[in-house]
Amino acid sequence: MKNNSPKKLSFLKVAYGVLNAYVTTLFLILALSAVFYFSSLSEEFVPKAVIAVTALSIALGSFKATRDLERGGWLHGGLIGLFYVALIIIVRFLTDGIAYSPHIVLDLVIGILIGAFAGAIGVNL
Secondary structure: OOOOOOOOOHHHHHHHHHHHHHHHHHHHHHHHHHHHHOOOOOOOHHHHHHHHHHHHHHHHHHHHHHOOOOOOOOHHHHHHHHHHHHHHHHHHHHHHOOOOOOHHHHHHHHHHHHHHHHHHHHHHH
């Protein structure tokens, strides 16, 4: 039986989910680079593949972090997606110096939605 206590946000779970998502990204990007290196795929597929890797990493990180929670999976997952994308934006800003663009807001919204959806699934499975 589920506990009806008030929802508590676990920042440790969010940090675990973000770290897990980045580790997943690292391994998937390494695998993806090997596929591109050893195959004849053109470079036009790289941006689409990176978006897919990012989405999959957020989803897996959110799912794994919320598996043992009783409630609030969507909130934890959404925060995982937010922090994952925000950290990428900050690093991109520090290295490339890019200014604000509408794509940044879209990336944040999509990251939050993917994380919230995967977090909700993680709590309910």
